[in-house]
Amino acid sequence: MHIEPGVVDGAKIVLSYATAAAAGGLVLKMSWDTIRKDGGVSALAVRSVITTLLVFTFFEVFPHHAVGVSEVHLILGSTLYLMFGAGPAAIGLALGLLMQGVFFAPFDLPQYGMNVTTLLVPLYAMSLIAKRIIPAGTAYKDISYKQALALSTSYQGGIVMWVGFWALYGHGFGAENLAQIAAFGGAYMLVIIIEPIADLGVLALAKSFSGTQDNPMFHNRLHNQAA
Numbered sequence: 590m591h592i593e594p595g596v597v598d599g600a601k602i603v604l605s606y607a608t609a610a611a612a613g614g615l616v617l618k619m620s621w622d623t624i625r626k627d628g629g630v631s632a633l634a635v636r637s638v639i640t641t642l643l644v645f646t647f648f649e650v651f652p653h654h655a656v657g658v659s660e661v662h663l664i665l666g667s668t669l670y671l672m673f674g675a676g677p678a679a680i681g682l683a684l685g686l687l688m689q690g691v692f693f694a695p696f697d698l699p700q701y702g703m704n705v706t707t708l709l710v711p712l713y714a715m716s717l718i719a720k721r722i723i724p725a726g727t728a729y730k731d732i733s734y735k736q737a738l739a740l741s742t743s744y745q746g747g748i749v750m751w752v753g754f755w756a757l758y759g760h761g762f763g764a765e766n767l768a769q770i771a772a773f774g775g776a777y778m779l780v781i782i783i784e785p786i787a788d789l790g791v792l793a794l795a796k797s798f799s800g801t802q803d804n805p806m807f808h809n810r811l812h813n814q815a816a
Contacts, residue, residue, distance in 0.1 A: 591653075591660040592700045592707070592752065597759035604758070605702030612709040616679040619713065623676030632805040633680075636673040639806065640681020641688065643669065648689045657773035658756040658766070663780060664748075666712055667740040668788050671729045672795065674808040675716040682708045703755050711747025718743045725815035729808065730796040737785035745781045749774045 597605065623633045644664075653662045669678035683705050690697045697704070722739055723732055753770045760766040795801040795811055802812045 591662070591694075591697055592703045592755050593655065593658055593660075594696055594700065596658050597700070597703060597755055601759060602699065602702070605700070605706065605755075608706040608710075609702035612706045613683075615709055615713045616676075616683060619674075619679045619716065620676035623674050627674055627676075627809045628805045633676055635806055636677030636808075637680040637684070640669050640673050640677045641684040642681075644681045644685025645688050648685060649693055654776075656776040657769035657771070659752045659773050661773070661776045661780065663783065663787075664708070664745075665784060665787060666708070666744045667715060667737065667784060668791050670712065670715060670719070670740070671732070671788060672791060672807055672811060674810070675712065677808075679709055679712055682712065703751075707748055707751040707755070710751065711744045714747055715740055715744040728813055729811050730792050732789075732792065734785055734789060737788040738781075741784040741788065742781050745777055745784065749777050 620633055623636075624630055647664055648662060651663050653660050655661075664682075666678065666682065669681060673681070686704055686708065687701065690701060719740055722736055723729070752773060756766055756770050792811075795807070801807050
């Protein structure tokens with residue numbers, strides 16, 4: 590989902606600063622929820638370090654390919670959310686993306702505002718959807734494939750929508766631009782298929798490994814009902 594350099598440039602890029610600021614507000618809200626309801630500052634800090642390192646690995650080590658107006662990555666946003674909670678997932682996505690840009694892809698830094706918006710707004714939307722489709726009495730380790738698919742589809746679908754928005758904002762509704770957006774969206778369907786399987790695989794490991802239960806390194810909801 591890295592927006593390619595040149596998709597949005599000039600004065601138009603100022604909009605990304607505003608959307609990134611709004612996304613930063615969502616990060617603060619999700620982080621505050623973790624502090625209040627799920628382990629406090631120390632839990633948020635520990636989980637955020639873990640998610641940052643994981644996101645950096647996802648972006649820099651996992652296979653990724655440029656398709657159309659952006660790159661296709663296996664981000665595993667729903668996996669991060671289910672294992673660590675919304676606040677740590679949001680911080681990890683923001684900092685992991687920044688680390689990757691600073692150390693390995695400085696040409697992506699001008700697009701950071703767009704890319705971080707594209708990652709974080711769908712994460713917040715997915716967290717709201719999770720509250721609606723996963724009953725309060727269901728621990729995340731026990732969710733169904735249908736629920737995992739709904740979370741992945743909402744997150745990855747949100748990413749595709751934001752990438753499409755940035756491409757249209759930058760280059761308009763020309764046939765070539767629309768074709769590149771369609772190519773990117775089509776390629777991302779593979780991620781939507783793979784991610785729920787990854788979610789359930791990771792959750793199965795957590796379910797069978799007692800060390801994840803009542804462990805502040807992980808989201809309290811992983812093994813427990815909603816508070």
